[in-house]
Amino acid sequence: MAAIAIIDDNPDQSTTVQNNIEIGLLELGSELEVITATPFREVQEYFSFIQDKNVVVLILDEKLNDQSNDDVGPVEYKGSQLISILRKQLKDFPIFALTVIHTDEDLTSKYSEYDDIIGRNEFYSDSEKYIPKFWRAAKNYMKENSDAFSEYNRLAREVSAGISNPNSMKELQALQAKLELPFSGFDDRNAWLKKYEEQISELEKLNQLLKSKLEDS
Amino acid sequence: MSKKKIDDIKTELANALGAEKTDFRSVMKLANELSKFDEDYQRFFIDAKTVIHLGRDSIKDHTTALIELVKNSYDADAYKIEVEILCGQNNDLIRVADNGFGMTKDELLNNWLRIGFSGKRKSKVSKLGRRKTGEKGIGRISTDRLGSKIELITKSESGGIVGLKVDWDEFDVEGKEVSDIDVQITKPKSINVPKDKRNKVGTGTEIRITGLRQDWTSSNIEGLYNELSALTPPFNQQSDFKIDLKNNIAPEFSEPVVSKYYKTAEIDVSAVFDGTDEVYYSIKDRHSNNEVVDTIPLQQFYAKTKVSEEAETLKCGPIEVRLMFFLRESSSVVGTDFRLKDLREFLDNNAGVKIYRDKIAVKPYGFPKSQLGYDWLGIGEQKARNPAGAGRGDEFAVSPNQLVGAVFITRDNNELLTDSAAREGLVESEGFYDMKEFVQATKRLLETHYGKIYPSVEKKKREKKRVPAQQESERIKERLTHVKKELSNIQSEIKAEAESVKPSLFLKPLEDSIKTVDEVSKEVEITITDLLNWQRTLNGLATIGISSAVFGHETEGSITQFQGSTNTAQKLLKITPPRIEKAITELDKSLRYSKKVAAWGAYALTRVQKEKRTKRNIQIYKTIQSVVKELKPAFDASAINLTLNGENLYSSTYQMDIETILVNLLTNAYTASLLKGGERKVVVNVDLExxxxxxxxxxxxSDTGPGIAKEFEKRIFDPLFSTKTIGANESKSVGTGLGLTIVKSIIEELGGNLSFSKDVSLKGAIFKVWLPKK
Structure with a gap:
């Protein structure tokens, strides 16, 4: 089941937001799941978390580096630092900021990278405005994602069947970038084939050479 | 050789002793000379000049020297003292005559002539119950300060009249020993001391000083008058002790010395009970020109003062009570000719409520050091039971040493107030208790009035203090320029008339200049004290601001969480089916966060409490512990482990200063710790050093932050310089740059030292504050 994930170092805060969103989604008739997580020590863990938990919306607190949830201590980044790293791969992924001081300069300077920056206080007092927003973002993402996957599969089949044209290749590469698929691209496959073919041709040459030697002898 | 010499002296001594008329002088001289040959023991002998030096060094000026003689008369239980100062050609004279108990010849020779002898050491209270005021037994040698020749005549009840003459100039010769100088014993036939019917024998002492050392100026006479009035009780009606001053320098002060200290009383209350059922009362205070006067029934008077509810009349008969309430502080003498020292001396001499019957004080009531009588109204006990200050209005109670008062009664009108069998005090009859209650009611009237006017008095004081600094500075500058000009004029005149210069001509302007400098110094001192107190408060307030900016996120977060959880709990209960468990969890959170908000409010409110701005003995560790406890929730919320180590120690200091320093250092440590992830620690250590x-x-x-960068080390104490940023690699400053400037200025003012370095254990910065223990 797809999920909205809340990332916050303070479980008191994240569970209150979770309860609110769950009630809101219930009223909207949504079957989305709402999950919480404390900040991950390594940024790469967010990608696998999104994939494993089928996350379709991320809600980030700004001060992720306040509280410690293990023996090591708090993480070293804030929400406004994390977003820039996530956006390198998750170009169109819905990510919201939900924090107490939503006017913080560091946060507002990253406004374009978020889908929205929401004050926690405003969220509690006006949740009927924000929860449908999360839901719409989730639905759009899921829809776009499933259309993109269908198109991707079609083009990939054409390529493997050897019936693709140069335009199909470009389209496929764009979808690959959008979906940020965790496997190697066609460029890599071509290179492999080329290298494979080169090796085959080397073997061919060797074969020819051996044959001529035998014939000479 | 020496054997022959000894024999010669012995022979000479034997001849002197054997002569028909003993030459005591020769006997003493020879005996002294002989004693020098003592092989086993020798004795100190004193240069005559030492006596002169002792007198001159111990006494500040000629006014003080004369006051010492008057104090001796006061201690001798004189009812009246005549002080005469005559200056003029061949007519110089200072005369002090009293009708005290005088001295016998024995006392004169063994006590008066014994330098350093003081009867005060034996007993601090005179026979009449006066607190003795004389000093160290040097009053008599201080007469050298007044004039070269002294003639003393004294008459005691049992010893008749005896006198002596001293020529101080004889002491002022190099190489003479004290015992070489003759003090002539005289046998006068009469003595001229003030008459008093209580002193039937006419005892007393008269001192005449001639060959005056110094001219007396009008200003000297005025100063003398004011000092003498400190010894004089403030009630004109009685005849306990009077000083009559005569002089030919300032005729306006040739009159009986009247105490004018009543002018410095905060409140002056009179209440008269007419003997039947009415009370007339008047209340005056020095802060308003109004005098409240009224005549009301006794019952109403008692109801007004809440002393008693049922009193139709008083068995004691008609009485009059006058009570004056004084503050023992400098504001009381502002605008008067008195010094605070004089006012305090006046209060030391006169505090207490005395009873005067037919103008004569009845012992022991209101007499200092009289164990039972001094505080016969139980004023001290009432104050101890209710130590409220005047700010508490109605509940205010005066202290015994702030009250000077008198109860006037007569034998004829107050028949029930009879003497006790012990001849000291009155019989504690119903009449006595009624009188006591009436006095207590009058005291309550005074206290209530002071409690009522106190807020406006304080307001006026505060308004007065609010003179713009620039204006105040100009005024002080103007006054000092005037003094400078005066002194410069004196210097020019002395230079111009070096030959014929008369020091007395310059005394008045000099004294005036010194007085002005003294006044200005006091004003400056008060201004500086006020400014420091103001600065202390501002430092505290600035620190609240700094810490609020830093810990604000935490507070704001707590408020939001409190509102969010309450709001969410409501929603969880409204949906179907209600999520009870989750709602309870949210309400629990709500409660926890509301406590955090309240704790922060308490922290901010207690920062600048008034008592924290007063210097007192405080427990340093406990003060620090309390600040650490208040800030710990904010540190915990950011995963910073804040710990405190040390043991308690005391020091006399300003609690607010210690707190301000600590809050600023903790705020910095908090910010620094957030700059790094991982384990965060801030450690506070306290110890003696x-x-x-x-x-x-x-x-x-100490903290686990990144430490102070080398390039900032020299700048961190500069005002408005700050290294506080949001993140480790960001340039945006969130600090005000005031924290460490405030810390440094406080530490410098307290005479301490501030140092910083890298903390070896936590790897961040360590700031160490050292302060002297007082």
Missing amino acids: EREGVKGYFFSV
Whole structure:
């Protein structure tokens, strides 16, 4: 089941937001799941978390580096630092900021990278405005994602069947970038084939050479 | 050789002793000479000049020297003292005559002539119950300060009249011993001392000083008058002790000395009970020109003062009570000719409520040091039971040493107030208790009035203080310029008339200049004290601001969480089916966060409490512990482990200063710790530490932050310089740059030291504050 994930170092805060969103989604008739997580020590863990938990919306607190949830201590980044790293791969992924001081300069300077920056206080007092927003973002993402996957599969089949044209290749590469698929691209496959073919041709040459030697002898 | 010499002296001594008329002088001289040959023991002998030096060094000026003689008369239980100062050609004279108990010949020779003897050491209270005022037994040698020749005549009840003459100039000769100088014993036939019917024998002492050392100026006479009035009780009606001053320098002061200290009384209350059922009363205070006067029934008077509910009349008969309430502080003498020292002396001599019957004081009531009588109204006990200050309005109670008062009664009108069998005090009859209650009611009237006017008095004081600094500075500058000009004029005149210069001509302007400088110094001192107190408060307020900016996120977060959880709990209960478990969890959170908000409010409110701005003995560790406890929730919320180590120690200091320093250092440590992830720690240590022989203590704050960068080390104390940023690699400053400037200025003012370095254990910065222990 797809999920909205809340990332916050303070479980008191994240569970209150979770309860609110769950009630809101219930009223909207949504079957989305709402999950919480404390900040991950390594940024790469967010990608696998999104994939494993089928996350379709991320809600980030700004001060992720306040509280410690293990023996090591708090993480070293804030929400406004994390977003820039996530956006390198998750170009169109819905990510919201939900924090107490939503006017913080560091946060507002990253406004374009978020889908929205929401004050926690405003969220509690006006949740009927924000929860449908999360839901719409989730639905759009899921829809776009499933259309993109269908198109991707079609083009990939054409390529493997050897019936693709140069335009199909470009389209496929764009979808690959959008979906940020965790496997190697066609460029890599071509290179492999080329290298494979080169090796085959080397073997061919060797074969020819051996044959001529035998014939000479 | 010496054997022959000894024999010669012995022979000479034997001849002197054997002569028909003993030459005591020769006998003493020979005996002294002989004693010098003592092989086993020798004795100190005193240069005559030492006596002169002792007198001159111990006494500030000629006014003080004369006051010492008057104090001796006061201590001798004189009812009246005549002080005469005559200056003029061949007519110089200072005369002090009293009708005290005088001296016998024995006392004169063994006590008066014994330098350093003081009867005060034996007993601090005179026979009449006066607190003795004379000093160290040097009053008599201070007469040298007044004039070269002294003639003393004294008459005691049992010893008749005896006298002596001293020529101080004979002492002022090099090489003479004290015992070489003759003090002539005289046998006068009469003595001229003030008459008093209580002194039937006419005892007393008269001192005449001639060959005056110094001219007396009008200003000297005025100063003398004011000092003498400190010894005089403030009630004109009685005849306990009077001083009559005569002089030919300032005729306006040739009159009986009247105490004018009543002018410095905060409140002056009179209440008269007419003997039947009415009370007339008047209340005056020095802060308003109004005098409240009224005549009301006794019952109403008692109801007004809440002393008694049922009193139709008083068995004591008609009485009059006058009570004056004084503050023993400098504001009381502002605008008067009195000095605070004089006012305090006046209060030391006169505090207490005395009973005067037919103008004569009845012992022991209101007499200092009289164990039972001094506070016969139980004023001290009432104050101890209710130590409220005047700010508490109605509940205010005066202290015994702030009250000077008198109860006037007569034998004819107050028949029930009879003497006790012990001849000291009155019989504690119903009449006595009624009188006591009436006095207590009058005291309550005074206290209630003061409690009522106190807020406006304080307001006026505060308004008065609010003179713009620039204006105040100009005024002081103007006054000092005037003094400078005066002194410069004196200097020019002295230079111009070096030959014929008369020091007396310059005394008045000099004294005036000194007085002005003294006044200005006091004003400056008060201004500086006020400014420091103001600065202390501003430092505290600035620190609240700094810490609020830093810990604000935490507070705001707590408020939001409190509102969010409450709001969410409501929603969880409204949906179907209600999520009870989750709602309870949210309400629990709500409660926890509301406590955090309240704790922060308490922290901010208690920062600048008034008592924290007063210097007192405080428990340093406990003060630090309390600040650490208040800030710990904010540190915990950011995963910073804040710990405190040390043991308690005391020091006399301003609690607010210690707190301000600590809050600033903790705020910095908090910010620094957030700059790094991982384990965050802030450690506060407190301990005693002696530096260069000075006992002191320190407290340090260490953190796990990045430490002070080398390039900032020299700038961190500069005002408005700040290294506080949001993140480790960001340039945006969130600090005000005031924290460490405030810390440094406070530490410098307290005479301490502030140092910083890298903390070896936590790897961040350590700031160490050392302060002297007082």
